[in-house]
Amino acid sequence: MDEEYDVIVLGTGLTECILSGLLSVEGKKVLHIDKQDFYGGESASLNLSQLYSKFKPSGQKPELKGRDRDWCVDLIPKFLMSNGELTNILVHTDVTRYIEFKQIGGSYVYRNGRIAKVPSNEMEAVRSSLMGIFEKRRMKGFLEFIANYDEDVKSTHQGLDLDTNTMNEVYNYWRLENGTKDFIGHAMALWPNDDYLNEPARQTYERIVLYVQSVAKYGKSPYIYPLYGLGELPQGFARLSAIYGGTYMLDTPIDEVLYEDGKFAGVITKEGKAKAPIVIADPTYFPEKVKKTGQRVIRAMCIMDHPIPNTNDLDSLQLIIPQNQVGRKHDIYIACLSDVHCVVPKGYYLAIISTIIETDTPHVELEPAFKLLGPRIDTLMGIAELYEPQQDGSKDGIYISKTYDASSHFESMTDDVKDLYFRVMGKPLVLKKRPNAEEEEGLNGL
Amino acid sequence: MSFPNPPKAIKLVLLGEAAVGKSSLVLRFVSNDFQENKEPTIGAAFLTQKCTIGDKTIKYEIWDTAGQERFASLAPMYYRNAQAALVVYDITKPASFLKARHWVKELHEQASKDIIIALVGNKYDLVEDSNDELRKVSVEEGKKLAEEEDLLFFETSAKTSFNVNEVFIGIGSKIPDNSPVTETRPENGARIDLSSQPAQKSNSSCC
Ligand SMILES: Nc1nc2c(ncn2[C@@H]2O[C@H](COP(=O)(O)OP(=O)(O)O)[C@@H](O)[C@H]2O)c(=O)[nH]1
Ligand SMILES: [Mg+2]
Numbered sequence: 001m002d003e004e005y006d007v008i009v010l011g012t013g014l015t016e017c018i019l020s021g022l023l024s025v026e027g028k029k030v031l032h033i034d035k036q037d038f039y040g041g042e043s044a045s046l047n048l049s050q051l052y053s054k055f056k057p058s059g060q061k062p063e064l065k066g067r068d069r070d071w072c073v074d075l076i077p078k079f080l081m082s083n084g085e086l087t088n089i090l091v092h093t094d095v096t097r098y099i100e101f102k103q104i105g106g107s108y109v110y111r112n113g114r115i116a117k118v119p120s121n122e123m124e125a126v127r128s129s130l131m132g133i134f135e136k137r138r139m140k141g142f143l144e145f146i147a148n149y150d151e152d153v154k155s156t157h158q159g160l161d162l163d164t165n166t167m168n169e170v171y172n173y174w175r176l177e178n179g180t181k182d183f184i185g186h187a188m189a190l191w192p193n194d195d196y197l198n199e200p201a202r203q204t205y206e207r208i209v210l211y212v213q214s215v216a217k218y219g220k221s222p223y224i225y226p227l228y229g230l231g232e233l234p235q236g237f238a239r240l241s242a243i244y245g246g247t248y249m250l251d252t253p254i255d256e257v258l259y260e261d262g263k264f265a266g267v268i269t270k271e272g273k274a275k276a277p278i279v280i281a282d283p284t285y286f287p288e289k290v291k292k293t294g295q296r297v298i299r300a301m302c303i304m305d306h307p308i309p310n311t312n313d314l315d316s317l318q319l320i321i322p323q324n325q326v327g328r329k330h331d332i333y334i335a336c337l338s339d340v341h342c343v344v345p346k347g348y349y350l351a352i353i354s355t356i357i358e359t360d361t362p363h364v365e366l367e368p369a370f371k372l373l374g375p376r377i378d379t380l381m382g383i384a385e386l387y388e389p390q391q392d393g394s395k396d397g398i399y400i401s402k403t404y405d406a407s408s409h410f411e412s413m414t415d416d417v418k419d420l421y422f423r424v425m426g427k428p429l430v431l432k433k434r435p436n437a438e439e440e441e442g443l444n445g446l
Numbered sequence: 447m448s449f450p451n452p453p454k455a456i457k458l459v460l461l462g463e464a465a466v467g468k469s470s471l472v473l474r475f476v477s478n479d480f481q482e483n484k485e486p487t488i489g490a491a492f493l494t495q496k497c498t499i500g501d502k503t504i505k506y507e508i509w510d511t512a513g514q515e516r517f518a519s520l521a522p523m524y525y526r527n528a529q530a531a532l533v534v535y536d537i538t539k540p541a542s543f544l545k546a547r548h549w550v551k552e553l554h555e556q557a558s559k560d561i562i563i564a565l566v567g568n569k570y571d572l573v574e575d576s577n578d579e580l581r582k583v584s585v586e587e588g589k590k591l592a593e594e595e596d597l598l599f600f601e602t603s604a605k606t607s608f609n610v611n612e613v614f615i616g617i618g619s620k621i622p623d624n625s626p627v628t629e630t631r632p633e634n635g636a637r638i639d640l641s642s643q644p645a646q647k648s649n650s651s652c653c
Contacts, residue, residue, distance in 0.1 A: 091640050103638060238521060
């Protein structure tokens, strides 16, 4: 298959698949290759045997019910914000036709040794067990300020300027306690550490708005999740790309990368030579062109036969342990799922813990989370080094994505998608509703 | 007088070697059209078609491969919750019949266990008119495989439309009237509709 393409994409992780889909829809001729024999790369969901061969190749596998494929365990645990950018992309590309979503049952935060629901509006703040009576009133005032803030109406600014005042100054204006700052900053704005406190308040404001609007959309939590696991997302975008003419080759290692005058020119695989002036790839395809970010993430997949204690037996939830609460510098995230999202057989629960490593004994760092989970049937752990490209790709035509980070949602991943899109296409990504070519219903009777 | 039930949506997938005529069968069924040597249809790999059989109306949600079969790169998503499948081969291409066996096996492994499968030998027009030297897979071979694996069996031509509707009617009449939506798909807990616009265009009926 000696052929010419506009773009070659290497790796079928979510970032690459979204880009592949978007570029195909725009009429680019795309060749998409993965060295592995399944879709998703690092953002795949693994079945039971894949999971154990990756994380415990020689270990004992416990007796577990269900078929192999009744298990869909995400390698990178994340949820979609229901008003976030990934949702937006899914809707605009109609990839929602291939994937069904359900809400995540709740959003919880750990505070003072207890687990409590994160209040998402003024009403919930007033009922919340997180705060005392006076603090509730202050929190209510703060949330009303966020809800009513209008750029053009000075009277809603309360004398604050989101671009010059730090977030800490905004908190202090509302006289919020440190513990309240903790759950606003970490469980609503979803900051992984406290650096944001001394930065202009604008970004935190926007993050809180995203959280509040996401909760308002479906009610129970700001999060949604695809049935059968996150691995459905790259598959859905790959299908989009294929429908618009993208060519897919799994299980196809790259034998050689071709260069002309120091620029990318194509690849050689078992299927032959494929040429293109541009390549988009995940970091594993160009190890010599990426660098470590310095951060490493530990993730623990815990198989359980019960929900997380003290969470009203919810079928799914996010639980955040803010760094301050357990003497750390980075938050610990727990994503809990069950058969309701078709990722485990009935009767099982899956809790995936993740955090950025701070010590030489990372598994010990997860102890505060393990304590909250109760008994576990088995625990599988993995450590991931985070990589990013050394260069922006303009010189050699090689555009490399970032490793998926430790954050609990997809907002940083979609930032990377938009950034790559801009670098590759030389124009910002503008999402257009795609024409409904697929929707043709047959009109003629038989 | 009774109100008709909303038509039951049935996910139907197509499998088979590249170029056996899968997309052409869909085009024939959905639009009663055929295009010689056409480029793979871009942007049309998810079509719906209603089909009335007796007093039952079925709405087929037809998933075409979008070419992902070419390098054996169909995603698990493709098979997921499929309630019906067409495994297509070209009766003038023995290799495509071997491939059909492989796809039947793959379906038994990947799809729901009560999936209804039709084995379809396509391009019947090429062997009509006693022009039999082109035929490389006999009717008997096809029937035998279908019997072994408990499949419906048809020989069709997307080009002349011979037997095409019969495939879909045949599958439709095998779909149980009140089949619970597939085993793995839980009905509890509301699924959410991300795109809140009303999706479907006006109805049509066929068959
Ligand atoms: N003679 C004949 N040609 C057909 C028939 N069905 C499809 N073709 C042709 O076979 C080629 C491949 O068809 P296509 O539907 O794209 O196959 P697919 O790759 O399985 O989707 C095209 O050139 C079609 O025109 C048929 O029933 N008879
Ligand atoms: Mg086709």
